[in-house]
Amino acid sequence: MPANRFNRFTDYGIGIGLRSPHYQHILTRKPVVDWFEIISENFMIDGGRPMHILDQILDQYRVVQHGVSMYFGSADRIDREHLRRLKDLVKRTKTPWLSDHLCWGSVDGRYTHDLLPMPYTFEAAAKTAQKIRDVRDYLEVPIAVENVSSYAEFHVSEMTEWEFLNEVVERADCGILLDVNNIYVSSQNHSFNPFDYINSVPAERVAQIHIAGHSKYEKYILDTHDHPVIDPVWKLYDRAIQRVGHTATLLEWDDSIPTFREVHNEALKANRFLAKSVLARAV
């Protein structure tokens, strides 16, 4: 299952997000890293330093694209200019798969620049799935949708979040980017058992896994990507790996970014769970 049609039958190992404070270290020291995840929107531009850096990274590393503004769940039509630029970038990076979030963030052409939660309805699932299919057909690359952290739930919802995820990916026939930190954050904010979520995910569709840190407040948890991964999230990751096998894993660290070495070492902690899974399957 780790190498499947949703990650184009690759087995990438452990990656980290490509972030500007690390550019110099990466380009001068050339550290050994399995792969980098880039935020697509940072490179959907015409030229300049970001593209120059990207080309140097592409010369030496494997890169996977991750988007933050496709808004598969928005009732709006797809922004054609967005898609055109995204396709240019897909051609440049040759990303084996492309991920973005199962959320919405724009309406009537106005953008919130946030990952807003979906109402878990059959109408929303059908519309979202159709949009994922349209994007995949245009970009000609496998798509994986990521579950988001959320802080609100809607009265109109007709199912749980994991049922909604399953409904969407089955209808769209797409992959899943399983973010175990987001599952943990939402489970705390909405009082559900995160293992119920992990156990319900169709393992054969998981193309990639995200791990990250978050910030705890008195009454809720925010998905801030500015801390190391906490033990309960590693436990969820362990369970996810037991279910889906050795899967491309990426650590997200987007704020208060420490040195490259610290970020990479935190990501490499995933190895102990991945190794265990390989052993278990060998026995």
Added chain:
Amino acid sequence: MSLLSLQRTMAKAVMQPLTPSEHMSQRAPNGDPMSKHAATFIKPNDRLTSFERLEIYNRQYWWRLMASLAEDFPGLQAVLGNRRFEALCKAYLTECPSRSFTLRNLGRDLEPWLKKNPRWAGSKQDIALDMLRLEWADIEAFDSGAEEPLRPADLAGTAGSNLRLTLQPYVQLLKLRYPVDTLVLEIKKFNDDTEFLSNAFRERRKRKRVSAVAQLKPKMIFLAVHRADDSVYFRRLEAAEYGLLLAIRNGMTLGQAVSAVFAKRSAHCEADLARVKEWFRNWSELGWFCSAPRKSAKK
């Protein structure tokens, strides 16, 4: 409630300005109490009311967008001061919500908006507009496309009054009433120098800078904001040099451009010709001319 209807309802609430104490407004966009409005579509839980859950998104929206504008327009912030800058940004975002998938374009309409709404800059309107033009040009110069440049050798055999040249998309030409380039350079240096200093020290330095801004006197300048080795540079231009580049950008042939700029100055013809040659040599060395006309991509 349909998907579209729910998204419209929530987006309106999320984009509604925060109160001065940075909380969600007690009044919903439809005039109802916000607590009642939020409860119509958001579930409460055992720790948070519907209002409080919606407020998380409302605050994140404003904090994210305000931070983005502050990052892109530190010069405007220095010109106006923090409070006035924040008020201006709030008014701008309320009237002109983002219409692009990328935050890179968030300030795209700020200059035309401020022209129509001068009260937000008050007596600093002229210098604020100049600063906006420069900071937006900085953004464009940073990541606009670049074509294969024409080098001096490429131009040597083709010189002629009918030659039509194309300027690189990243070269931005500005005519400004205040020398705001010096201020932006100072801010960039300040940010580089104080990256690891305490907040208190940064604030003191910032206050000094703001008072320097207040003393900035009007002085017409002409500027090319351009890129070399992936870094953005400001190059001061002579008025005629600016006029010539602008004419070339507007599609005039070399002959037309030179005639337009030097039409009334025949007495200085030879000296002017020498200057024009020198400018062309510099522009060519900087790679500002490219071979093929190209429509700049929409942002």
